[in-house]
Amino acid sequence: MKSSRTEFLKTFGGFAILTKQVAVEMMRPPLYPRLVIDQMYQVGLQSLPLVFVTAGATGMVMALQFGLGLEKFGGKLYIPKIVSLSIVREMAPVFCSLMLAARVGAGITSEIGSMTVTQQIDAIRALGTSPIKKIVIPRVLACVIAIPLLTTAANFVGILGGLLVGKNDLGLDPVFYVQKVLQTVTIADFLSGFAKTPVFAFVIAINACYFGLTAKGGTQGVGNATTKSVVTSSITILVGDYFLSKFFWIFEQWL
Amino acid sequence: MAIIDVRHFAKSFSGKAIHKDVTFTVEEGECVGLVGGSGIGKSVVLRSLIGLEKSDSGEIWIDGQEISKLSERDLVEVRKKVAYVFQNGALFDSMSVYDNLAYPLREHTPLKEAQIRERIREQLDEFGLIEAIDKLPAQLSGGMQKRVGLARAMMIGPKVILYDEPTAGLDPYNTIKIQELVLRLKKKGVTSVFVTHDMPTALNVCDRFCLLANGRVMDEATVEEVKLNKGGKIEQFIAGEVGG
Secondary structure, rough: OOHHHHHHHHHHHHHHHHHHHHHHHOOOOOOOOOHHHHHHHOOHHHHHHHHHHHHHHHHHHHHHHHHHHHOOOOOHHHHHHHHHHHHHHHHHHHHHHHHHHHHHHHHHHHHHHHHHHHHHHHHHHOOOOOOHHHHHHHHHHHHHHEEEHHHHHHHHHHHHHHHHHHHOOOOOHHHHHHHHHHHHOOOHHHHHHHHHHHHHHHHHHHHHHHHHHOOOOOOHHHHHHHHHHHHHHHHHHHHHHHHHHHHHHHHHHHH | OOEEEEEEEEEEEEEEEEEEEEEEEEEEOOEEEEEEEOOHHHHHHHOOOOOEEEEOEEEEEOOOEEEOOOOHHHHHHHHHEEEEEOOOOOOOOOOOOHHHHHHHHHHHHHOOOOHHHHHHHHHHOOOOOOOOOOHHHHHHHHHHHHHHHHHOOOOOOOOEEEEEEEOOEEEEEEHHHHHHHHHHEEEEEOEEEEOOOOOOOHHOOOOOOOOOOOEEEEEEEEEHHHHHOOHHHHHHOOOOOOOO
């Protein structure tokens, strides 16, 4: 019990120290924009198919389930409203972030973990350069820029998925569907979902880099670090989503 | 004046003291072999000489500068003067040999890419690795990886090289190749600290030995003393009569 508490505090402290190092190093030259672009390709473009499938399937399933449920009460016409609001405010940011915690987070941790156990991170330091600058900052920036953009794309694909099911399975008019979506979703709805994603992206990147940099014990250690990274990011996203939703809810009330 | 001066260096891991009071010096141009039993902490001392490990107490002076309390940022200048050759080369596996060698030049020199290419070709030619220029580390043998690691360490002309088991796991051909390279660098006046269990190689390249045991330097002897059977504990260690 005591050792798990110590481990938790050590990990939490490690995140805090790494976050501070990232903030400090980001203010100092040299910066490596080329590395950020490379990582954006890895994190962003290469994740597009996964994000499209996740968002499309989510939109389709939601339309189908709500359609079947609401049809009994003659509420089928509310499907565009429900699907679009759920996707934009909650489903796209959270599901995308969870999927990217698995794909991107695991990728980053295993890559950095392998570099750590094969002394490549030590080599970066021994050659007079900073692993924070060369490895961590490009990945953090790439995630913080790319994941909100991926979520925006996921919003469209999710709503489109709902439209497909609405038209083909529930007999909804596509024009009616699009009109209802446009009438329903406001900028505030979009922002309340979108604004969560940089936070989730930062959590994914910092977790992944931290567990990669602290990987020990060869290939098994890299595997353990990858598992911890994905689990920690997923839990943080799910729990953090509640608090961020509540924060935005209070913020919207205040406005 | 000693280019490396380690004074009362102490280091522990998870409460276990590995080094209690390690003290030794290395003169400019000298090659000192750090020897001792497996797990005694030779690599820990070596890593501390470049700031990859922080000491618990004691002082480490490199070229007149105390480095044990320096931040990572301040250590950059030290690391331009002191190169580290890792046991397995520690080449960046996503980069070609060319890019591995270009890395320190791109980071620390204002050279243009054409000049960098020329320097790398010269270096690889000298190290007998020119055919490997466009290969990835995974396509090289262990011996070649170590030689590329050494070539990379030498790219910005350090004053000191720290060798961590450079011949471990190598066949006789590659061991001799590494020995030749170390001796060639020594002739150029580069100071070296050599951690190894390969005593024939150590006897060929080192000027002096320090035996690490019980958390301190137990004995020191020159190669001549060892060869004349006056090496004390070091001679006994080399003969396999005592452990570290």
